[in-house]
Amino acid sequence: MTQTSxxxxxxxxxxxxxxxxxxxxRVRAVxxxxxxxxRGEVVALLGPNGAGKTTTIDMLLGLSEPDAGTxxxxxxxxxxxxxxxxxxxxLQSGGLLADLTVRETVSVVAGLHxxxxxxxxxxxxxxxxxxxxxxVGKCSGGEQQRxxxxxxxxxxxxxxxxxxxxxxxxxxxxxxxxxAMRADADAGRTIVFATHYLEEAEQFARRTVxxxxxxxxxxxxxxxxxxxxxxxxxxxxxxxxxxxxGGLVRELEAxxxxxxxxxxxxxxxxxxxxxxxxxxxxxxxxxHDLEIAAPTLESAFTSLTEEPA
Numbered sequence: 484m485t486q487t488s489x490x491x492x493x494x495x496x497x498x499x500x501x502x503x504x505x506x507x508x509r510v511r512a513v514x515x516x517x518x519x520x521x522r523g524e525v526v527a528l529l530g531p532n533g534a535g536k537t538t539t540i541d542m543l544l545g546l547s548e549p550d551a552g553t554x555x556x557x558x559x560x561x562x563x564x565x566x567x568x569x570x571x572x573x574l575q576s577g578g579l580l581a582d583l584t585v586r587e588t589v590s591v592v593a594g595l596h597x598x599x600x601x602x603x604x605x606x607x608x609x610x611x612x613x614x615x616x617x618x619v620g621k622c623s624g625g626e627q628q629r630x631x632x633x634x635x636x637x638x639x640x641x642x643x644x645x646x647x648x649x650x651x652x653x654x655x656x657x658x659x660x661x662x663a664m665r666a667d668a669d670a671g672r673t674i675v676f677a678t679h680y681l682e683e684a685e686q687f688a689r690r691t692v693x694x695x696x697x698x699x700x701x702x703x704x705x706x707x708x709x710x711x712x713x714x715x716x717x718x719x720x721x722x723x724x725x726x727x728x729g730g731l732v733r734e735l736e737a738x739x740x741x742x743x744x745x746x747x748x749x750x751x752x753x754x755x756x757x758x759x760x761x762x763x764x765x766x767x768x769x770x771h772d773l774e775i776a777a778p779t780l781e782s783a784f785t786s787l788t789e790e791p792a
Contacts, residue, residue, distance in 0.1 A: 491558030493642050494520035494543065494672035499552035501538050514697035516550070520675060522557075522641070526729040527688030527705070528677040529713040529789050529790045536677045539703045540646050544572050545673070556642055568596060568638030573631045573648045581620030585611050585630055588619055592634050601637055609633035610659050624651030631659065643667065645676035649683065661687050685709070685780040709780045714742060715754035716776045721749050722769035731768060735761075 503511040513535045520526050529535050529694040541547045542554050564570035579588060589606060593599045604675040606612050609629045614622065619630060628651055645664075649657040659681075664687060668674055678684055684691050684705065691708050693701040696746030701708055728751075735753060736743050743754035751770075756762055758775055764771060769771060 485537045490522065491555065492519050493524065493557060493673060494518065495555045499542060499549045499554060500522045501542060501547065501548050509698055513542070517701055518692065518699065520673060522673055523668070523671045525689050527673045527684035527691045528675060528694065529681070529691060529784055530694035534694040534788070536694055537646060538693070540677060542646055543644055544570070548715055556626065564642070569641045570644070571635040571638055571640035572644040572646065573628065573635045574646045575650055576632070577631060579627060582618060583623065584618055587614035588630060589633050589637070593637050596638050598637055601639070605633040605636045608636055608663050613732060625653060625656050625775070628652060629656065629660070635746050639717050640672070642673045645674065647678060648676060649680065679779045681784060692789050693782065695783060701785050705780065708783050709778050711783055714740070714754055715758040715778065716754045717748060717753060717758050717761050717765070717773070718752040719765045719770040719773040722749055724769070728770045731764065
């Protein structure tokens with residue numbers, strides 16, 4: 484999976500638009516989206532319900548066609564990439580045969596790809612060895628997601644698309660799943676995943692793309708997006724002296740570096756680009772129970788996608 488300067492990107496969407504319905508009920512689910520993912524990147528795709536994430540993933544996999552624009556995976560059409568085993572997915576939807584065992588399910592699909600030798604490896608990677616004889620219909624939702632993960636690994640794809648991959652998994656299974664994904668990413672596999680678990684994006688995605696109302700509203704390195712709100716949040720219990728507390732509040736109200744200021748029940752909370760300076764000032768006037776928090780991806784996500792009041 485060595486990247487060269489002349490190689491096409493892993494994923495390329497150019498001016499992609501997709502509509503549903505007609506007439507007054509016509510909805511633009513994806514609106515002129517441009518997206519480029521290089522080989523070996525790990526990209527989180529975030530957005531509220533109805534943002535266009537699943538529709539975008541469907542087009543990336545060749546499950547639906549855009550009304551306008553182009554979609555390419557590794558320089559080829561998505562369906563050709565899937566047929567060649569270079570593109571695979573773990574989706575929320577899509578049925579498994581309930582009467583087959585876990586091992587039988589993986590073996591059958593391995594036979595279709597001509598990769599029976601990979602069955603033991605993918606069962607191990609997906610943490611399914613212990614339930615190999617269990618019928619799929621008796622598996623929990625999280626266990627069925629792991630079966631889908633094993634099926635996606637069978638062709639050893641260059642690009643892996645994940646749509647809410649850990650839905651239904653318990654904490655331990657989620658941790659093991661992302662350990663496997665991190666190993667894949669370190670080996671050079673390209674991973675694009677949609678998730679509602681913002682902590683997953685924060686911990687595992689080197690880059691985050693946020694969609695809202697069918698458009699890309701942010702695309703940046705995850706740590707840069709998290710810091711985009713500007714500064715850290717400082718909170719503390721104000722000193723009993725009303726004069727000292729009032730003077731500090733007036734200073735902060737006139738400070739251009741303060742992005743947000745809340746005083747409630749004797750406690751002040753400030754988002755500022757000068758957090759260290761403010762912390763020192765608070766302590767100097769007798770404030771206590773001081774806390775400093777870095778911006779979270781959740782706060783950035785909320786600011787990008789929430790509707791105005």
